[in-house]
Amino acid sequence: MEIYLxxxxxxxxxxxxxxxxxxxxxxxxxxxxxxxxxxxTYRKTGQFPPVLSQFLLDQHQWYPPLFPxxxxxxxxxxxxxxxxxxxxxxxxxxxxLLMLAAYWFTGRINSTIAAGLVYSLTPILISYNVQLNxxxxxxxxxxxIILLLVWLIWHEGMIWGWALIIIISGLLLLTxxxxxxxxxxxxxxxxxxxxxxxxxxxxPASIISAIILSxxxxxxxxxxxxxxxxxxxxxxxxxxxxxxxxxxxxxxxxFETPTKYFRSGWNGFKHHIKFILGFNxxxxxxxxxxILHYGQNPFNPITDExxxxxxxxSFILMFIALTTFVPFMRCLGNGYLYNYNAAFPVSLLVxxxxxxxxxxxxxxxxxxxxxxxxxxxxxxxxxxxxxSKTAKIDDDMDQAIKHLQKLPEGVVMCFPNHWxxxxxxxxxxxxxxxxxxxxxxxxxxxxxRLLKPISEIIVEYKVKFVLSYEGYLPExxxxxxxxxxxxxxxxxxxxxxx
Numbered sequence: 001m002e003i004y005l006x007x008x009x010x011x012x013x014x015x016x017x018x019x020x021x022x023x024x025x026x027x028x029x030x031x032x033x034x035x036x037x038x039x040x041t042y043r044k045t046g047q048f049p050p051v052l053s054q055f056l057l058d059q060h061q062w063y064p065p066l067f068p069x070x071x072x073x074x075x076x077x078x079x080x081x082x083x084x085x086x087x088x089x090x091x092x093x094x095x096x097l098l099m100l101a102a103y104w105f106t107g108r109i110n111s112t113i114a115a116g117l118v119y120s121l122t123p124i125l126i127s128y129n130v131q132l133n134x135x136x137x138x139x140x141x142x143x144x145i146i147l148l149l150v151w152l153i154w155h156e157g158m159i160w161g162w163a164l165i166i167i168i169s170g171l172l173l174l175t176x177x178x179x180x181x182x183x184x185x186x187x188x189x190x191x192x193x194x195x196x197x198x199x200x201x202x203x204p205a206s207i208i209s210a211i212i213l214s215x216x217x218x219x220x221x222x223x224x225x226x227x228x229x230x231x232x233x234x235x236x237x238x239x240x241x242x243x244x245x246x247x248x249x250x251x252x253x254x255f256e257t258p259t260k261y262f263r264s265g266w267n268g269f270k271h272h273i274k275f276i277l278g279f280n281x282x283x284x285x286x287x288x289x290x291i292l293h294y295g296q297n298p299f300n301p302i303t304d305e306x307x308x309x310x311x312x313x314s315f316i317l318m319f320i321a322l323t324t325f326v327p328f329m330r331c332l333g334n335g336y337l338y339n340y341n342a343a344f345p346v347s348l349l350v351x352x353x354x355x356x357x358x359x360x361x362x363x364x365x366x367x368x369x370x371x372x373x374x375x376x377x378x379x380x381x382x383x384x385x386x387x388s389k390t391a392k393i394d395d396d397m398d399q400a401i402k403h404l405q406k407l408p409e410g411v412v413m414c415f416p417n418h419w420x421x422x423x424x425x426x427x428x429x430x431x432x433x434x435x436x437x438x439x440x441x442x443x444x445x446x447x448x449r450l451l452k453p454i455s456e457i458i459v460e461y462k463v464k465f466v467l468s469y470e471g472y473l474p475e476x477x478x479x480x481x482x483x484x485x486x487x488x489x490x491x492x493x494x495x496x497x498x
Contacts, residue, residue: 002109006099009116013095016120016378017088020130023385024392028084029131030418033425034436036083036132038063039071049437054424056411056461057434057442062224065217066174067134087129090136094143095119098344101147102351105305115351122343123377124279124336135340138176141168142183143344146312149199153304162198169202170209174218177225178333180206182341186315193311224438231440233331237262238448243417247450250477261334272324272335278377280339282346283320285370287313289363293353306352313345389469389491390416396490400467401426403487404494410464413457415472417447423467432461454480458497466495 020028027033038061041050048069049061071079071086079086095116102115119125129136145168152161173180184203191200210218232239242257244250256263263271277284290310316338324335354367385391393401404412405427413432414420420433434443445451454477457463466481470491482498 005109005113006116009099009113009120010092010095013092013116013120014088016126017091017129018085019382020126020385021084023382024394026395026398027393027422028385028391029133030391030421031133032084032131033421035068035071037421037425039068039079039132042068043072043076052424052436054428054430055420055434055436056430056432057439057446058436059434059439059442060220060224061437062220063437064134064138064174064176064180064221065214066171067137067176070137071132083132084130087131087133087136090140091125091129094136094140094344097140097143097147098347101348105348105352108351111351111354114354115347118282118350119343119347121371121374121378122280122282122339122347123374123381124339125343126378127279127381128337128340134176135179135337138172138179139341139344141172141175142179142341144168145172145183146308146345150305150308153308165202166205166209167213169206170213173206173210174214174221177221177228178337179341180225181332182316182319182338185319186312189315189318190311220438227438227440229331231331231443232333233328235444235448236327236330239330239334241448243415243447243450244474244477249450249453250474251449262330275334275336276320276324276339277373279336280342280346281370281373281377282350283313283317283339283342285366286346286349287317289366290349290353292360292363292366306349309345309349309352313342313349316342316345390418393422394490396492400487400489400492400494403489404429404465404467407465407496411462412465412467413461413463415466415468419467429465432457432463455482458482464497466497468493468495 037052037054038050041052042048045051049063049065052058052061071083074086098119099112099116102112103109106112145165148161148165148168152158169183172183183206187199187202191197207218207222210221214221238246239261240257241260242251242255245252245255246257246260261271261275262268287310320335320338320342322329322335323332323338324330389397401423404423409429411430411432412420412423412427414423417433417435420431423429424431424433432446434440435447446457450457452460458481470493473493478495481495483495484498485496487494487496
């Protein structure tokens with residue numbers, strides 16, 4: 001009976017994660033097209049890292065290398081057909097590990113089922129894993145590291161256990177930069193909380209491990225890591241800003257893009273709270289319920305492993321808050337994305353603390369409200385995806401891409417900026433974009449805001465085509481474009497320049 005329950009949860013999780021591809025069958029996801037370009041170029045040329053000359057504003061592809069190298073090992077026919085669901089497959093491995101850990105810690109079937117359901121219904125795991133991306137693999141390595149640390153609580157003196165953690169931490173650093181930041185933060189903070197120097201030493205040990213495992217390539221990854229952090233330290237105010245309407249040249253005074261991540265004032269605060277809570281409502285709810293659970297009944301036993309899970313989750317929530325609300329930490333990435341890492345510990349905490357136990361009406365109400373919030377969040381995501389003009393390829397965009405494929409060679413500039421990866425992959429034309437491995441200084445005159453007149457940009461980079469959609473480009477900006485012809489595809493506009 002148990003095996004059927006496990007299979008039912010996995011099937012349920014798969015269905016939720018495949019629904020976006022039924023809504024957008026022609027393609028979805030911002031990062032997907034870059035990683036396809038990277039992996040297929042490496043497979044074709046055999047050169048590592050690959051040279052992606054179509055991205056004019058990249059200098060080197062100094063990304064953490066493990067994810068693309070692993071993807072390149074997949075047979076070409078399988079990769080071509082199933083690349084859009086490979087992140088979902090990694091996510092399911094994470095789900096399987098979670099359910100094994102839940103049963104290992106508790107020995108209860110109901111706890112294991114609860115953990116699986118919480119994980120399956122976490123909105124960020126459904127919305128983010130629609131594309132090729134290394135975040136899931138990095139999160140999986142971090143999950144394994146924390147489970148090993150919990151295991152070492154019961155097996156003090158197991159030197160090989162620490163050696164294994166150091167090896168896996170090196171693999172983590174070679175996989176994903178934001179997960180690396182969270183790992184280092186948690187290691188340093190937990191070393192203070194638990195007064196254990198070994199946890200602090202995981203930071204330098206992981207760097208040495210990554211350098212050895214990569215035969216020195218991780219040094220370049222570190223340089224690129226500093227490059228992106230430095231860039232966003234200067235430009236975090238304009239994350240998701242309108243590239244033109246917030247430009248000092250073309251913008252409107254005091255205008256703020258409604259979708260900009262760091263909006264000012266009360267609207268900005270509400271925006272942050274919506275993102276922090278909306279992408280993973282379980283995180284804060286389960287943390288608060290944990291405090292209530294032990295606070296209401298001092299006789300509730302709290303074990304060492306319970307405490308580890310609570311502190312693991314609390315460190316992630318703290319990092320989310322710091323990278324959202326503390327200005328000098330905003331260069332470490334959009335804070336809400338760390339909700340992705342919170343999904344595993346929060347699901348395991350549900351299994352360890354709540355499975356088979358009775359709780360107050362207040363705690364049960366918190367859990368019920370959180371479940372409802374997750375279902376609503378998932379439904380809203382599906383609705384927005386269906387009606388979005390920028391998050392997916394629809395029939396009109398497909399026609400615009402096919403038309404662009406047939407045109408003579410020339411540099412393409414896209415508004416909004418995230419279309420560049422799609423255009424580079426589908427048309428094989430050069431694009432005025434970068435923001436990948438290394439070379440963020442090349443971006444600053446153009447993105448996240450235009451700091452040069454478009455006429456100068458067109459001449460300097462020999463821009464031949466501008467792709468946008470109706471209403472995105474202001475009239476005074478369009479008037480500066482030396483338009484030779486205009487092709488329309490529904491709401492999409494392709495300007496061919498003289």
